[in-house]
Amino acid sequence: MFSFCNSICLPLMSSQLTRSCYHGMRYFATVSNDPDTHDDFKPANKLENSNISLADVIEQDVKDNPVMIYMKGVPDFPQCGFSSLAVRVLQQYDVPLSARNILEDPELKNAVKAFSNWPTFPQVFIKGEFIGGSDIVLNMHQTGDLKEKLKDITSKQ
Ligand SMILES: N[C@@H](CCC(=O)N[C@@H](CS)C(=O)NCC(=O)O)C(=O)O
Numbered sequence: 670m671f672s673f674c675n676s677i678c679l680p681l682m683s684s685q686l687t688r689s690c691y692h693g694m695r696y697f698a699t700v701s702n703d704p705d706t707h708d709d710f711k712p713a714n715k716l717e718n719s720n721i722s723l724a725d726v727i728e729q730d731v732k733d734n735p736v737m738i739y740m741k742g743v744p745d746f747p748q749c750g751f752s753s754l755a756v757r758v759l760q761q762y763d764v765p766l767s768a769r770n771i772l773e774d775p776e777l778k779n780a781v782k783a784f785s786n787w788p789t790f791p792q793v794f795i796k797g798e799f800i801g802g803s804d805i806v807l808n809m810h811q812t813g814d815l816k817e818k819l820k821d822i823t824s825k826q
């Protein structure tokens with residue numbers, strides 16, 4: 670079964686109706702249960718088994734991962750058109766992409782918003798610097814600023 674978010678979000682498939690999106694459209698919310706899909710993009714820093722605060726986790730994420738994206742879904746299966754766009758732009762470059770799925774953790778979602786003081790997702794950080802969302806990343810791609818920002822990041826293996 671399919672459900673769409675205002676023509677922007679991608680169709681989502683699942684058996685459980687659990688969430689509603691930004692536009693108020695209820696949709697089927699699951700992420701891939703293939704563990705390899707998640708691990709490909711897992712940040713160096715893990716949330717599990719940690720007693721540090723979420724703000725510390727985010728700070729560590731953006732320090733340890735040169736290109737870090739907080740998004741809806743995962744890079745292999747974005748669950749929103751904005752997150753999908755940001756991933757597709759960043760994947761034009763030969764750089765490692767680390768991601769966390771904020772749909773899996775409402776507390777992380779709020780902590781990321783507070784950390785960056787930015788109200789929407791996706792949120793992209795490059796070398797610890799908050800860059801912005803998909804529109805900003807796309808614009809930087811088009812102007813050449815993104816290439817410049819990413820140029821000294823070691824390429825993917
Ligand atoms: N201009 C932003 C728009 C992103 C956007 O509107 N995101 C919404 C819908 S996915 C959002 O994150 N809303 C807040 C929320 O879901 O908590 C971009 O291009 O990234």
Ligand code: FES
Binds near residue numbers: 749750
């Ligand atoms: S626009 Fe609906 S979830 Fe992103």
